Amino acid sequence: SGRQAREDELERSVERVVRRRFARSLADLDHFLVSDHDEEHVHENCLKAVARLFHFRAAQILVLNEVGEPETRCALPKAAATGQLQMSRTLIGQVIRDGKGVLIEDSLESRMSDTAKMKGIRSAIVAPLLENDKVIGVLYLDQDDPKRAFQERHLRRLLLLANLVAAKIVQAQVHNEMVWAGYIQRSLLREKPNPPAGYDLYFKLEPCVQVGGDFYETLELPDGRLLVALGDISGHGVGPALVMANTLATIRALAPHATTPLSFVERLTELIEDQVRAQGFLTLFLGFLDPKTHTMEYVSAGHEYPALFVPGQPVQDIISTGPAIGMRIPVPLEQESIVLPPGTLFCVWSDGIPEALRRCAGPAMDFSRERLVEELDEMRERPASEITRRVFGQLELFLDCARAQDDRTFVALRRSFDA
Numbered sequence: 001s002g003r004q005a006r007e008d009e010l011e012r013s014v015e016r017v018v019r020r021r022f023a024r025s026l027a028d029l030d031h032f033l034v035s036d037h038d039e040e041h042v043h044e045n046c047l048k049a050v051a052r053l054f055h056f057r058a059a060q061i062l063v064l065n066e067v068g069e070p071e072t073r074c075a076l077p078k079a080a081a082t083g084q085l086q087m088s089r090t091l092i093g094q095v096i097r098d099g100k101g102v103l104i105e106d107s108l109e110s111r112m113s114d115t116a117k118m119k120g121i122r123s124a125i126v127a128p129l130l131e132n133d134k135v136i137g138v139l140y141l142d143q144d145d146p147k148r149a150f151q152e153r154h155l156r157r158l159l160l161l162a163n164l165v166a167a168k169i170v171q172a173q174v175h176n177e178m179v180w181a182g183y184i185q186r187s188l189l190r191e192k193p194n195p196p197a198g199y200d201l202y203f204k205l206e207p208c209v210q211v212g213g214d215f216y217e218t219l220e221l222p223d224g225r226l227l228v229a230l231g232d233i234s235g236h237g238v239g240p241a242l243v244m245a246n247t248l249a250t251i252r253a254l255a256p257h258a259t260t261p262l263s264f265v266e267r268l269t270e271l272i273e274d275q276v277r278a279q280g281f282l283t284l285f286l287g288f289l290d291p292k293t294h295t296m297e298y299v300s301a302g303h304e305y306p307a308l309f310v311p312g313q314p315v316q317d318i319i320s321t322g323p324a325i326g327m328r329i330p331v332p333l334e335q336e337s338i339v340l341p342p343g344t345l346f347c348v349w350s351d352g353i354p355e356a357l358r359r360c361a362g363p364a365m366d367f368s369r370e371r372l373v374e375e376l377d378e379m380r381e382r383p384a385s386e387i388t389r390r391v392f393g394q395l396e397l398f399l400d401c402a403r404a405q406d407d408r409t410f411v412a413l414r415r416s417f418d419a
Contacts, residue, residue, distance in 0.1 A: 042172040043073040046165045051076050053157065055148045056141040057121065062092070063129070063137035063169065070096065070138060092126065096135050101127040101162075103155040123149040127162035131170050139165060188248055193384075194218060196226050196291035200414040202384035204392060205407065212407035213240030213279070214350050215248050221258050226289040227251075228296075230411050232303070232350040234280030243275050247282065261286050261299045262335035269325050281326035285318075285348050289340075294415060296346070297337045301325050306348035307373055309380040310341055311417075315373055318348075343417040345380045345387070352406035353391070358399055367398050384412035 043061050051059050062070035070092055095102055104124040124142035128135045139162045143150055195201035203216050213233030221227055229251060233240040250271050258264050265286055276282045285306060287298035302324030308316040322333030354369040375394055379387045388410050
């Protein structure tokens with residue numbers, strides 16, 4: 001009885017150690033889940049985290065490819081990735097088809113392949129990797145030590161871990177897709193300013209995530225006028241980014257036939273309004289600058305008020321001329337115009353700049369329009385590029401440790417003093 005008691009206590013001690021190790025590994029996986037990694041390292045790090053909890057001969061993560069067939073993404077030991085999977089493909093197919101884990105306790109089971117039996121594999125466990133109810137792969141471990149054969153508790157543990165691993169793999173895939181989408185989106189934006197003679201122009205866009213809903217455009221119309229546009233689609237992520245790309249493409253397609261800003265925005269609204277409403281709404285400033293008369297005709301559809309800095313005059317707010325695109329407000333858009341005397345600075349931005357919020361020190365506060373306009377007023381005689389860079393520099397200093405919650409876009413246009 002004394003011997004049995006010692007054996008029972010030893011078993012309980014081992015179980016306590018295993019539970020502690022399992023809890024630590026879950027904590028490690030939890031930390032891993034909220035960090036960004038590229039897909040290659042995701043598979044490797046997930047398998048290493050899982051492997052710490054089991055004694056095994058070989059472990060693998062298999063992910064379904066484009067045609068629905070399982071492919072090994074990583075293995076422990078690494079040499080196992082170059083050989084054939086020792087389990088029956090029929091068994092793997094069963095797990096993928098049924099979405100349920102499988103435990104092989106007896107090496108003589110018909111589901112074990114002949115190759116596996118010849119290599120002395122005594123047991124194996126397979127867990128599906130599930131995204132909601134969809135199988136995206138499997139997690140596989142086998143064992144050749146009969147004293148450490150897998151049991152039901154091992155399968156239960158693997159099934160729990162497989163849920164975390166699947167979540168991380170999906171997160172990494174989405175992250176990679178967002179990175180590529182951001183790269184494609186940025187490639188759509190104009191890289192270099194194209195100001196008319198006598199004008200200085202600069203712009204900058206910083207999305208709060210890889211892709212966003214802000215955009216800008218400056219392009220020369222057939223009659224020599226300069227189109228200046230800045231838009232902000234509500235929200236951020238893939239949906240607004242797709243609307244942004246379509247809006248930008250539509251603006252470029254309409255530009256060769258442009259007459260007035262009002263007719264331009266009315267036609268643009270007809271073409272994109274349904275898509276915009278699916279995401280929310282679009283605020284838009286669109287102006288046509290005539291470099292001969294130095295007059296800018298514009299439409300401001302619910303957009304942040306741009307600012308006009310005319311030498312010797314107080315700052316002038318350029319107020320909206322109608323509601324944002326996509327808002328069901330029975331108010332028609334109107335067109336207005338402004339004149340840019342020599343030395344005038346015109347700035348337009350998205351609300352991500354004045355509404356940038358700092359929460360990490362003291363009470364939450366935003367950058368504010370007042371602060372932005374004061375900064376611009378002090379720099380009104382500086383080059384457009386310097387003004388833009390300083391705005392973003394001041395914004396970073398203000399945010400300190402806080403993360404930007406919205407996309408930030410800024411366009412500065414200045415008429416030369418001698419033009």
